[in-house]
Amino acid sequence: MPANMTAWNTAEIADLDEQTLQRVDGWWRAANYLSVGQIYLLRNPLLRTPLSADDVKPRLLGHWGTTPGLNFLYAHLNRAISQRRQSTIYLTGPGHGGPGLVANSYLDGTYSELYPDVSEDDEGLRRLFRQFSFPGGIPSHVAPEVPGSIHEGGELGYALSHAYGAAFDNPDLLVATVIGDGEAETGALATSWHSNKLTNPRADGVVLPILHLNGYKIANPTVLARIPEDELRSLMIGYGHEPYFFEVPDDTADPAAEHAAAHRRFAALLDEVLNEIAAIKARAADGDETRPRWPMIVFRTPKGWTGPAEIDGNKTTGSWRAHQVPLSSARDTPEHLAVLADWLASYRPEELFDDNGRLEADIAALAPPGRLRMSDNPHANGGLLLRDLRLPDFRKFGVDVPAPGATVAEATRVLGEWLAEVVRLNPDNFRIFGPDETASNRLQSVYETTDKQWNAEFYSPDVDEHLARVGRVVEMLSEHQCQGWLEGYLLTGRHGLFNCYEAFIHIVDSMFNQHAKWLKVTNHIPWRRPIASLNYLLSSHVWRQDHNGFSHQDPGFIDHVVNKSANVVRVYLPPDANTLLSTYDHCLRSRQYVNVVVAGKQPAPNFLTMEQAVAHCTRGLGIWEWAGSEQLGADPDVVLAAAGDVPTLEALAAADILRTRLPELRVRFVNVVDLMRLQDSTEHPHGLPGREFDQIFTRDRPIIFAYHGYPWLIHRLTYRRTGHPNLHVRGYKEEGTTTTPFDMVMLNDLDRYHLVMDVIDRVPSLQSTCATLRQEMADKRIAAREYTRAHGDDIPEVRDWVWPDARKLGTVAAGAAASATGGDNE
Template identity: 35%
Template sequence: MTDFAQLADALWRAVTYVSVAQLHLESNPLLTEPLVPEQVKNRPSGHWGTVPGVAFVLSHVMLAGASIDDELVPIIGAGHAGVAQVAMAWLTGDLARVRPRFGADAKGLSRLVAAFPDLDGLGAEVSPSLPGGWYLGGQIGGALAFAQGAALDAPDRILVPVLGDGECETPATAAAWLTGRALADRTRVLPIIQVNGFRMGSQSLLGAMDDDALRGYATGLGWRSSVVHLNAAGLGEHQSFRAALVAAVTAVREQLPTAIFLRCTKGWSGPAELAARPLLGTPLTHKTPLTDPRRHPDQLATLRQWLASYRPAELFTANGTATGALAEAVRVVQGRVRPRRTARHSSAGEPPTPVRYGCFASAVTAVLRKHAGDGDFHLFSPDELASNRLGDLAQEPWATEVLAEEVLLSWLAGWTATGRRGLLVSYEAFAPLLLTGLVQLLKQYRVMAASEKRPSLNLLLTSYGWHNTYTHGDPSLTTALLATQDPAVRVLTPADPSRLAVVLDRALNSVGQVNVILAGKHPTDEQPLETVEQECARGLAVWPHTSDDGEPDLVILAAGDLPATIARPAALALRQRRGLRVRVVGVQDLTTLGDPAIWPSGLSAAEIRHYFGATAPLVIATLGHRAAVWGLIEGRLRRPVTVIGWCEPAGPMSQHRLAETAGMDVAGLSAAAERLLTARWAGEGRRALSADGNTSKARTTTPVPAEPVDGIPA
């Protein structure tokens, strides 16, 4: 068998060579003939600076993984390393599995370089469809925490996040070094930090440290570390890194937190200079350092030399298949980098029989203990379980609290990526910190194959602004997520603790969704349970206990526990004062109000008539921003509509005053309904006037409202 260093060198050279070819070439990727301008891309584009270091680490980790019993799973943290990920996947055949036209031969490679960066929907950055892309790198900084979550309670798996030195400056990565202590000896992670000295355009903070300072930084955070230098592309570098990797894996197996700092020059192995201007080790190598080889002979000559430096004739046959040490290396690594996943439920199934719970805490505790009994559940929270009246769960082995929202989300994402189920419980006010990460995960879900769908990401947001201090009022997360119009999003608004239990249970059993559950920890009214099954099946239901029979004069939609609490007395007041037929509809999934062409649970036109009546005006009471509801119903409800929801207060005020100011009380809801009805009757009077000319009658029976009303159709 060929020496390990020779295998690693052949694999690294091949990945790096194919990366350079993708960035620059239009054809002739194997240099079977002299390279001419027409074979070069008209406008080379993409990122080069991080490629050689990432390719080096991937080659070693994949080869080393074949010789140990544990899974050794690389996680690429830098999205800009996507070109190296694609190159490795082309060599191993993983690319052809998802895009068959890019086979591991000369024709496939020719198609690949011609297509890059538009790879039939894969994109030019790290993709979850390919090995190493378990974590989607669009949100820089989350890879270390993601790896910690994926490795949690997985003793046969070592996660190897490949980080950049600039990435270590992000809050998520900086916090993950420290918060990893909360996982104690239950996770095995081996971070490898590529210290090439630069971020995108300036020197990195880690890059400015010497070796002693790097080791001291790691030691202070509780990590052992070693520093490996890559000064050339020779076998000695491969042997040094191999030794460091073996030692680190041994330490990690013994539950000793260990990291490797890999020093390599930015753009390592690329052109050193161009037109007497230094390139190597400068920000100029972050993207393609040769910007126009087609039209500049000196750049074309440099590109020829650059490609030839990887000695492609030693790596590939004339038909593009691997040969020699590369062929042996490819055989070793094929199929070694897709981590095993635990199969979970494919759907929520039938809703459980509703059980009456007296409060938020008892409902949540009962459901979580049931799921924890299955052995594949974990609860994450930013030090708020006690505050949210769930303090009895804080000491459970399946619960973890650290004060770092972004880290918790990445832990949850890594945990669910392995096929296990989890929940993040947080204050509503702090949840907007999660937005960037959630949007990136939604992007990842979109490009994953249906067969790779993971258990859903579940968030339970409580302690919302209606019952909190001035600084703790911000429902922006749900507003922003609904604005993405991503069909994987669910905003769930159970009306009481009994419904919360059913909703939470279903969310934990679902797959491929981002479920945001809004539920207050404070006591609220309990509604009859007769419609729970329909609410689960369809996302909403008419509540018979507080609705009149027949065609309604007015419909009140209650989305959430506070709206549900005020809907019933408001309906009673309107019924008594106006003699109206009022219908109250409980909304459990806010996305049912959206267009069914976008939202899987969206109501059809026929269902809108069924639930809301033919023409009755609607008062919609929601926990979050009114804008979120308007975005869902835009153009769908051809009738008068008003929305009551969160209004940002001008300053600190009492809970009662806040509700009164926003109209989220019985008086406010009743007044909104009165204005809506008055405006509707005024419109009907004006239409009657235009028909019969009876000015006197119109003026005495249809008073014009004193203020404008939302949603009155023209």
């Protein structure tokens, strides 16, 4: 923690003196004025001349309704931070409060420090107003461009999960988090209240949830604003919080007096809450491991507070009409222009800004100093605090491969052994998140080093295995929370990974969208420092969900990911344990990416030595000479390619058949680890230049590609390639059920026999001469299907298959080979 910050001080309950009251109220009025100005004004920022239609923007965009409440909270937190010197960041679930957060970061000086052209004077104010929701300017949300932001709020539901992610391993950090009452209706937010059972009061920071009830969404009332207070209190107590209620009436005859009273009441309430938090932290420091009932605030204010009471005879403040732009015709009608002029004047800007347009010094004194400003807190620009991980040498954890396929391993189990050492070496800045699947995905070796963090009740140790008050693994059966926690953890300068079943990672599709867009934008914001990459490990994948059936069989997250900016996304499909180790070492070292790694957890053959694996992963794709039957100096007759562990296995088995049955056929075998290598170098930084791609895949020979996911993605990635017309892709085509592993690949025509048939169909010299072999392959498919129906298992020819070099060594017993296609999937 920076030297000018301290933590968890208590203070006397505020009884605001007149000077402090005026500072808080002046700050609030100034922030409200700047917020309205950003939505409406193109010029004349301090109304030095009477407001005219030409001063108003031609397109009025933004949201007002939630903003004055956010500004009120920001002003009061400033006072408390200055008094207590408490490191605090401010998360706003209502992302539509963007003008308020821009206004506050401008008032405390951070905005002008980072954007010197938006200076603290008349011209700077004009630029501040003009840029908001204006072409070439800034978005209307609490976007990456806003100092102090780690949560855009564009999609509602994730404020608390981001907040708790920020609090993990930050014991001296307060995360003040505003939850909009519309946001509170989302499933993700409703679940995230339970995060307080998974944080430790001694080792982690504190999240202060502030439920902002202003009563309305875009056009409808909100649920939590329309239930009795005792019911809402019971709900919050049930979530494990101690609720503190604060309310401002909708209508008042004397707004100035009501505002002063509101400031005094809220200052006292906030001090009471912060003192209770400090007491909890002190008890935890003394060894109290009881799960505390953390304070939270229910903050009820009118929607659009301080705005026009009525517009065109309709109630506005305190209604849904205040949600977005209450005066939509301010440029076009004299009536609305006059209301806007009165609205702006009601904040008395002449009392707030000096003759040069700078915030009056006495009001500005409310801002905390230096890095104590919420807009300048280093935790909200996590790259400033990011430390490189201490990573063990992954080569030491590799599996022995005396010949391709000669040993069998569960790839993710091998990775788990390495991750256990990663956890040991990084005890305070690396975490593993997952929805109750860390052990299921074979990463359980990490429990030799750490436990799962848990702060709800404990039962006997023989039941509650690997649970502890402090641990590096955080599990909750909600993909939303795992994603949100990891994002908050990364955005505040730490490292981690999210392991999940492949089919159900889709639950966070839109959260991934938001994070990927955040990374893309921050790549172009110089003051934003790079953060650690968001790393997915997707296991229990489509090809080995044969026991769970169709509902668990979906590899489409990859398709979703590659829609995002090429400067952000990476997709890896390591074919065995050693390539997985090399891949994940790279991912944990990377910055500013989303890395998606898909790897199997079932026993499977290992094909590459560690030295070969490192070279192969460095290339991203490559020719496996040992698997092909090429002749030096001659082009291949066909290219057999694969991406993914099961497709690689099936393609190698097909190559084995071709080598045995068609020894004169020249087959080139290509394996792809880095899927982005298939794109052209002009489209993705990892893409292969056209000449290199043609050298590997040829310009005019058939390419049979066995792919892990939906086949059309490979076509999409390679559509510009010279040899694309010759490309035939086999992959998942939405066929699945509860069946055997090999029957699963047969259902989707990805099996070895069908791949041999594809070669025969597409190599011109084979089409008529190999009709008998083709028929034999078709018959084998029929026989394999019948065998599964009769015996409930795959045919021995498939179940016990190993690569010929391994057979020669005699090192793989039939039972070990059989385990490569069988075993538990849970």
